């Protein structure tokens with residue numbers, strides 16, 4: 114340290130407190146980065162890396178920097194790349210500082226704690242999630258969106274459920290105890306961990322006394338129980354770790370986090386991570402896009418808040434029949450009233466993201482434009498409330514009563530701030546005329562002063578007779594009179610020379626300076642006064658943050674209800690009867706997304722009945738491409754839509770509330786997790802058998818496909834039997850399979866039924882009818898589907914030949930199919946060829962012992978010898 118410059122010493126001291134952040138070290142008009150930070154940042158930001166001397170041992174120090182006034186996009190880019198940025202400012206005036214200027218980190222921007230609008234996507238939350246594991250595999254999960262103030266906490270049992278919550282919140286940054294660092298690498302959840310920043314917090318932070326105290330102090334409650342956290346020991350630890358992290362990074366500016374909303378996973382339908390993915394709830398499997406997902410279909414929300422709330426409703430379908438019915442009533446009322454819907458949409462179209470505006474206002478990072486946006490949004494509320502006046506359904510009535518137009522806030526901003534204020538806050542032009550008497554006076558002086566200058570210029574021109582005389586202004590000299598060299602003879606005595614240029618001279622007069630002082634003084638004071646008035650207004654608005662947050666939440670709810678109603682009306686959905694029966698019956702159900710996106714083929718509706726009696730397990734057979742997966746997904750989606758309060762694509766539906774939906778669909782490629790497809794399939798199946806209940810809906814698509822046929826059939830069979838026979842997990846089950854053997858189960862098991870997707874054979878072609886009918890399928894039509902998919906004709910023909918052999922029982926001794934090649938189209942009877950499945954010496958021996966040498970011609974003998982040679 115001793116041979117470092119004092120500034121470098123100060124830098125290293127501050128940096129040592131922020132080892133995992135890139136330190137933006139304020140030096141005059143720049144933020145500078147040094148050493149490893151500089152190397153990393155220059156690469157990410159694509160800016161020049163330079164160096165300067167006087168690091169340790171006189172070595173050169175790598176260095177790069179960005180201008181302070183345009184740092185925001187650079188910070189955003191680093192954070193986007195998953196880095197944290199610690200902003201270190203000069204905290205005393207360099208002019209008055211003795212020795213080196215004092216510097217301090219004033220804020221750490223991290224991927225999970227971003228508030229700048231440019232770095233956020235409007236219809237998605239940006240969560241910081243905290244995860245902690247307690248005794249007995251109980252996990253605390255808490256997550257916060259600092260930009261909106263939304264803060265949620267829960268507790269779950271087991272690894273799977275905990276990571277399920279992570280998948281659902283989809284956080285940008287995850288906080289974990291330091292002691293978890295090692296074990297995280299063994300969590301085989303590659304795709305879940307990708308693209309997230311991990312932050313490790315000292316273990317002592319999770320101390321129970323400390324965490325409870327943090328919660329009590331922050332929320333001003335006597336105990337975390339007052340926030341609905343009864344029994345949430347781990348949840349409280351997880352939530353408090355977030356508060357601790359906020360204190361460290363935001364340096365105290367977190368007043369707008371006023372609520373912690375505790376929820377229990379039992380209050381919602383449980384959807385594990387793979388089910389969310391498989392059902393393409395918020396993004397598609399193939400491209401990860403919103404378009405093509407259920408969210409993409411249902412999202413007609415007008416506001417960003419509504420968009421985020423709908424995402425949440427889809428992620429957390431309800432199980433309370435009462436609450437589901439409340440939502441249905443509101444959706445029904447809106448769906449039946451196009452005028453009301455259109456009116457709501459029109460009003461909401463002008464509403465900005467109130468939650469994020471509120472967040473920025475509370476964090477004092479909002480500009481004047483944010484306040485104007487808030488005002489414009491609030492002005493939309495009175496007409497909205499008028500529209501809701503006659504509403505009948507309880508939820509709409511509650512919203513009408515609860516949406517607060519915050520008149521005085523809108524009024525304050527309206528009176529205080531001009532309609533189109535500038536982006537910068539410190540150059541004036543923000544505060545409206547008539548808001549503040551002193552400001553008005555100063556403005557008058559400034560205006561008058563400017564007029565005076567113009568008048569003075571005219572007067573001096575007349576007095577001197579110099580028509581080219583000009584009164585100008587610059588920052589160094591203030592106002593001055595400029596006279597060209599050729600006119601110098603005409604200047605009066607009272608002109609005082611200030612500066613000589615090549616072909617002009619500049620002068621001042623006492624009169625000019627007197628006015629200058631008045632005008633410039635006024636302008637300086639105007640700028641200062643405007644800024645402090647703006648801050649006052651912002652503080653007044655911030656003080657109403659809680660009311661604003663509640664109103665924002667209700668507007669979001671209204672937006673979601675109107676969006677669901679819009680889709681229900683346009684797509685002709687029906688209101689499902691949701692009750693606590695064991696019945697799941699759907700008439701003419703459709704797949705909501707396939708129906709909407711696949712306009713080239715008319716969607717064929719299908720019925721379904723599942724219950725816990727005769728129709729507990731329905732085995733669906735049918736050719737590839739017939740529509741099995743589509744049908745099963747459509748059932749799962751209809752149930753999910755019903756429980757989130759939406760109407761459903763069917764003519765009639767009765768949905769006995771489901772506690773969980775499990776899916777094991779297709780061969781999802783999980784290479785990112787380093788697990789084989791079959792392994793994942795079996796793990797998911799095991800989890801289903803462990804966790805399903807009679808209230809669950811299980812969707813199994815071709816389980817066992819990832820292994821050999823016999824293993825596959827055996828596993829599929831045993832799984833179906835288990836789901837049928839075991840009371841604890843006798844879930845309503847849809848089971849699609851290519852193994853026709855499974856249709857036999859219906860003979861011995863009373864609650865298993867068969868159905869298949871009908872196809873028609875015509876001229877050796879299959880026509881998909883897309884209709885689910887009772888009974889098992891007789892054919893797979895795999896070869897025909899292969900032909901449709903463009904397999905070469907030779908392969909198709911050969912496959913048919915092999916199929917024929919298999920079907921006519923051409924088996925070798927061990928019961929293994931004999932796959933012979935004969936004349937095309939004709940299955941050979943007793944083939945001299947050998948089974949592909951026999952091996953090595955046995956083959957030779959058998960072939961030899963079967964020969965009758967006395968009846969062979971020499972040519973035949975030679976041919977056989979050649980054949981034997983090739984077998985070795």
Ligand SMILES: Nc1ncnc2c1ncn2[C@@H]1O[C@H](COP(=O)(O)OP(=O)(O)OP(=O)(O)O)[C@@H](O)[C@H]1O
Nearest residue numbers: 711715716717736737738739740741742743744883
């Ligand atoms: N009821 C329907 N009406 C119209 N088109 C449908 C219907 N069901 C499915 N389809 C269309 O048929 C195609 C195949 O459906 P799906 O993937 O469900 O078949 P599958 O039987 O599961 O096939 P595989 O066994 O190969 O997975 C889909 O692209 C879908 O668009």
